[in-house]
Amino acid sequence: MLRQPLLMLSRSNQVKKLVSSMPVSAGIVRSYVPGETTEAVVAATASEIADGLRVSLDFLGEDTTDVERAEATVAAYVEVLKELSSRGLTRGLVAGAEVSVKLSAIGQALPDNGEKVALENARAICRAARNAGTTVTLDMEDHTTTDSTLSILRDLRKDFPETGAVLQAYLHRTEDDCRALAYEGSRVRLCKGAYNEPEAVAWQDRLDVDRSYVRCLKVLLAGQGYPMIATHDPRLVEIASSLASRYGRQPGSYEFQMLYGIRPDEQRRLVRAGETVRVYIPYGTEWYGYLMRRLAERPQNLSFFLRSLISKK
Ligand SMILES: Cc1cc2nc3c(=O)[nH]c(=O)nc-3n(C[C@H](O)[C@H](O)[C@H](O)COP(=O)(O)OP(=O)(O)OC[C@H]3O[C@@H](n4cnc5c(N)ncnc54)[C@H](O)[C@@H]3O)c2cc1C
Numbered sequence: 518m519l520r521q522p523l524l525m526l527s528r529s530n531q532v533k534k535l536v537s538s539m540p541v542s543a544g545i546v547r548s549y550v551p552g553e554t555t556e557a558v559v560a561a562t563a564s565e566i567a568d569g570l571r572v573s574l575d576f577l578g579e580d581t582t583d584v585e586r587a588e589a590t591v592a593a594y595v596e597v598l599k600e601l602s603s604r605g606l607t608r609g610l611v612a613g614a615e616v617s618v619k620l621s622a623i624g625q626a627l628p629d630n631g632e633k634v635a636l637e638n639a640r641a642i643c644r645a646a647r648n649a650g651t652t653v654t655l656d657m658e659d660h661t662t663t664d665s666t667l668s669i670l671r672d673l674r675k676d677f678p679e680t681g682a683v684l685q686a687y688l689h690r691t692e693d694d695c696r697a698l699a700y701e702g703s704r705v706r707l708c709k710g711a712y713n714e715p716e717a718v719a720w721q722d723r724l725d726v727d728r729s730y731v732r733c734l735k736v737l738l739a740g741q742g743y744p745m746i747a748t749h750d751p752r753l754v755e756i757a758s759s760l761a762s763r764y765g766r767q768p769g770s771y772e773f774q775m776l777y778g779i780r781p782d783e784q785r786r787l788v789r790a791g792e793t794v795r796v797y798i799p800y801g802t803e804w805y806g807y808l809m810r811r812l813a814e815r816p817q818n819l820s821f822f823l824r825s826l827i828s829k830k
Contacts, residue, residue, distance in 0.1 A: 660719065
């Protein structure tokens, strides 16, 4: 019941200003976002990799309507990629640390030529990732951006075929999108979807979303691409493992992905079982929208969060 209001608040600039300026206790934010600086996130990455996990880093910030902010985001990615590379934390296509990028953070939401600016900025990040020996995955945002994001993906893949895509099982269109993207070399992250979407385009019932997730998984696992199974749902993890062996997938020909701070013991259990597991680590000061989406998935954390707003840092 709280999911929709929380997701609506996640897009409110007024509430964002209010919440971000309050002395939020480090606790709840830090449980999902390990740091604000390049230095802090590189240290968190090194620690996850030492535990046998892979990493995808996300420099927080979305819905940017300011060219300079978009450029500053590109610069942050270039800096972190250089640092990861110099610390030996990027190794090959499915190993080490890569980055995840929200196109709305690098210009897609600009009023006139947003798609063009986002494409050029994404190219700059892909170049930096390639120089560092690693890859970029384009996060997927709300459904009004899906066509634009997939179109930018197609353009990017002409020069950077290793660029990953994200598809959201809650959208009616996604099974078809999985078919279109299940080709050799195509890295596709499948998640349930984190935005507040209307009935016309998305399943509203959790069971329908889960059923769609399984149908999409089958398409991706049966295809020629590299599926990235992003979920914390114990049932879906189990189904994915048995489907992977049914489709003859060897460990290393697909991977599991989970968010930093969510089910860390399960992440390590899967690694011990021989699976490839990548942890998505967000960092930076723009944690508001990300945190609200995590609270919407787990409203039990809301009272903890509200208490933290009135306690000292
Ligand atoms: C690596 C990764 C990348 C993602 N990228 C995108 C993206 O690009 N676009 C997008 O729309 N969405 C993205 N998501 C978010 C995704 O769409 C879901 O909103 C999110 O993963 C929750 O769904 P779930 O599959 O874990 O299942 P759920 O049914 O939400 O959760 C299953 C179980 O996981 C645990 N859990 C889930 N959320 C939390 C939480 N916040 N705190 C504590 N425990 C929790 C609980 O035990 C819960 O019962 C991504 C998720 C992951 C893991």
